[in-house]
Amino acid sequence: xxxxxxxxxxxxxxxxxxxxxxxxxxxxxxxxxxxxxxxxxxxxxxxxxxxxxxxxxxxxxxxxxxxxxxxxxxxxxxxxxxxxxxxxxxxxxxxxxxxxxxxxxxxxxxxxxxxxxxxxxxxxxxxxxxxxxxxxxxxxxxxxxxxxxxxxxxxxxxxxxxxxxxxxxxxxxxxxxxxxxxxxxxxxxxxxxxxxxxxxxxxxxxxxxxxxxxxxxxxxxxxxxxxxxxxxxxxxxxxxxxxxxxxxxxxxxxxxxxxxxxxxxxxxxxxxxxxxxxxxxxxxxxxxxxxxxxxxxxxxxxxxxxxxxxxxxxxxxxxxxxxxxxxxxxxxxxxxxxxxxxxxxxxxxx
Numbered sequence: 001x002x003x004x005x006x007x008x009x010x011x012x013x014x015x016x017x018x019x020x021x022x023x024x025x026x027x028x029x030x031x032x033x034x035x036x037x038x039x040x041x042x043x044x045x046x047x048x049x050x051x052x053x054x055x056x057x058x059x060x061x062x063x064x065x066x067x068x069x070x071x072x073x074x075x076x077x078x079x080x081x082x083x084x085x086x087x088x089x090x091x092x093x094x095x096x097x098x099x100x101x102x103x104x105x106x107x108x109x110x111x112x113x114x115x116x117x118x119x120x121x122x123x124x125x126x127x128x129x130x131x132x133x134x135x136x137x138x139x140x141x142x143x144x145x146x147x148x149x150x151x152x153x154x155x156x157x158x159x160x161x162x163x164x165x166x167x168x169x170x171x172x173x174x175x176x177x178x179x180x181x182x183x184x185x186x187x188x189x190x191x192x193x194x195x196x197x198x199x200x201x202x203x204x205x206x207x208x209x210x211x212x213x214x215x216x217x218x219x220x221x222x223x224x225x226x227x228x229x230x231x232x233x234x235x236x237x238x239x240x241x242x243x244x245x246x247x248x249x250x251x252x253x254x255x256x257x258x259x260x261x262x263x264x265x266x267x268x269x270x271x272x273x274x275x276x277x278x279x280x281x282x283x284x285x286x287x288x289x290x291x292x293x294x295x296x297x298x299x300x301x302x303x304x305x306x307x308x309x310x311x312x313x314x315x316x317x318x319x320x321x322x323x324x325x326x327x328x329x330x331x332x333x334x335x336x337x338x339x340x341x342x343x344x345x346x347x348x349x350x
Contacts (some may be wrong), residue, residue: 020305027309086168127156139223152232165209177224
């Protein structure tokens with residue numbers, strides 16, 4: 001941590017609220033002594049949890065919010081009653097400059113809608129997208145979009161490539177991340193029209209990106225490239241499939257290790273290794289919303305204190321990076337590249 005930062009947190013978000021968020025803040029605080037926090041929500045509930053963590057006394061400010069955005073609330077409804085909710089208050093602190101980043105484990109659709117309304121989009125970026133860190137044999141692959149945009153044209157996919165490349169450099173310290181498009185095959189003729197057109201734009205060489213072509217689904221865990229781009233429908237299906245597979249494998253492994261006294265004894269000795277295996281198997285719990293005029297990081301609804309700490313860590317990294325300026329530079333190039341691909345105007349006059 002090179003300078004003091006303040007992270008604004010929706011303390012009521014997710015399935016567990018302050019009982020998990022405050023311990024997550026305490027974990028993050030031990031890792032980064034310069035961090036300060038704004039916690040938004042029910043002051044009484046937050047204060048009760050803070051009493052269990054006296055080390056946070058001088059580093060946390062509580063902002064009371066009367067209402068909470070429900071996990072099943074529709075985005076339009078959340079916008080109508082947004083002011084006065086803990087989520088709205090947390091994002092507004094970023095807009096005002098009181099905080100340099102925000103974290104919430106609340107309703108994804110509502111978080112995207114409220115963030116978009118308050119922070120607006122970066123220059124030339126159409127819509128925000130959700131990014132996740134995907135575990136692989138050699139490290140982490142950045143995958144986006146994983147749920148914010150169901151339908152995407154070629155320009156949006158190229159936009160995601162620009163966002164993802166800048167994010168991966170800021171979050172993982174890779175000087176020149178490699179980029180690929182998720183597709184049903186590696187050949188140029190494979191995939192739907194939007195993917196093929198995005199492929200054509202990206203390989204034109206007009207961007208400061210190390211584009212490597214198409215990536216297939218079975219290569220997501222192989223770290224073939226640093227950044228994998230897809231639409232939100234495909235990305236969310238892939239993410240939920242990976243999470244379900246991780247739970248299935250973990251459950252079957254536990255069942256096998258509990259099948260006899262000998263295996264139970266073995267599990268006791270292997271517990272630490274099994275915990276690391278489970279953590280590595282699942283995609284990252286911290287999913288930033290990219291493309292906004294401000295840093296917003298989404299943690300999943302069932303987040304643990306460690307997940308909240310990871311989201312805070314990600315928000316602080318992005319707040320200190322130059323990734324927003326990098327995105328703006330390449331978005332200017334994208335606008336020019338798309339214009340070049342348009343057919344020339346036909347003069348209607350005879």
